[in-house]
Amino acid sequence: MDREIQRSESPLSRQSRPTPTQSSAEILALEPVGAYHRLVLDTGSDVAARVSPGHFAALAIGGRDSSMLLRRAFSIHRADPGAGSIELVFAVHGRGTKALAAHHVGDSVDLIAPLGTPFPLSGGPVAAVLVAGGYGSAPMFGLAEQILDRGGRVGFVLGAASADKLFGVGLARALTPHVAVTTDDGSYGSKGRVTDPLPGMIRELGATEVHSCGPMPMLRAVTEIATAYGARSHTAVEEAMACGIGICMTCVLPVVGEDGVTRFERSCTAGPVFDGTKVRWEDAGTLPAGLEGADAMNPHRVPAR
Template identity: 65%
Template sequence: MAHPVQTEAEVVESAPAGAYRRLVLRAPEAARRVRPGHFATLAVGGGTSSMLLRRAFSIHRADVEAGTIELVVAEHGPGTRELVRSRVGDRLSLIAPLGTPFPLPEGPVSALLVAGGYGSAPLFPLAEEIKRRGGQVGFILGAATEARLFGVEAARALTQDVLVVTEDGSAGLTGLVTEPLAQAIKAIDATVVHACGPMPMLRAVTGIAEELGTRCWTAVEESMACGVGICMTCVLPVVGEDGVSRFVRSCTDGPVFDGAKVRWADLGTVPADLEGAAAMGVRG
């Protein structure tokens, strides 16, 4: 469970990273609390802005000694456009760390880390922690084009087992990350898969991992309005430890879930067997 702090974080570095922007923010108290898989939210536009909602980003890295947090930002609209134009010395309202991080193994494991685009951002500190505990890692990094890949060289610095896949063939293999997935799991004898990226990708990765009997942890990309569990806009149906399906919040119960527990086929719906569905007027 995260213990977030809200602070005015100073931008100490802003640099391009392929198609993305890497922001380094000074936030010492937050940096001390970050674990791989946590995320952060940033306010945009200042106190008088019409852009009321914060923007959520996976935390790429936290440097406790420097007291900094690194985020990777993709420009999608007016809010993120403003963030990518941040300059050194600017101050941004930050809440971090948020969410439930990736579970860490107690001992050595063989882990395959799979990502689409800048979804790879939180996977590198996770890989470092797995290796620190005596394990080994492999990566499959995919994107639509070479420019939209993130962290390929960082992955290669951690392991020789790196597969790059682009939909247009501009780098590595041509296709989707799911196409070499089964072979990659077998190649490194992976006992666990960690994945982050678009929801259709996570659904497919989970399905392949399940077929091979491999545990799969997924960091979901669900739209969040508040990021702190109040607004209930980021709910998705998940099977609980008691076997009962419930809506849970991606921002607090996630963003990391056991992929086998997420009801991927029912995203965007209210399943009739969901706890509380009857109260919502849903009939089977």
């Protein structure tokens, strides 16, 4: 039976967002896509209709008797309210994702969705560049479609370590002619990082917004470039999340509030999408000076999670 999940939120991060639902979701498709896996789940139209680009889902892996107690969080790639399904893309990294990849069509998984704060959307047309590393591009195609539906323009900058770890290049090119691709080893597109073609793409589109998803160093660099060119930076962080609903505090980041005070904000509720200029990227994983409630004179590392 489906049940609604109530999340713990601070007044600062509280926004209008859908209440997530816990349910048993049947696997409709599970197949390899390059270096990744594509997973389609039957969630019912109610859950799918509440998904916006940037939302994520948390899956329990292994069943009631499993030693893998923590849920795994995955960005939602697509939602189809008509079919009552959502689509996830994941890479096999450890025991949890390996166990998930071993499932079969017809199996069921325990799901909580939609979770998190999605990418903000302007009411009118805008020009935006969407930047992603690896399968961090998963939520970007639905976001691009919504921007285009509002009369805006989009460009993509997609990067990965190698060609097999790129995701969605064809999807991007089906949406816009403005697509730049980079790989660290030069096996596809230009050799280099996503930050290399980003300034040119911002200028080409006259972009006022840059949306990004990927590892922390990339998000920090993208934010610095976007800010230098006068564009707003919206970043979807890839923090490890143990609960996904704002209780455990394992995914906190130091974020500067509208009042100028730095607080630990939970990536699972206040994020995963943050204003990149508000995140203290260099202080992630520490108790930084000026943090509300911490000893500002003696910052030290947060114990490893």
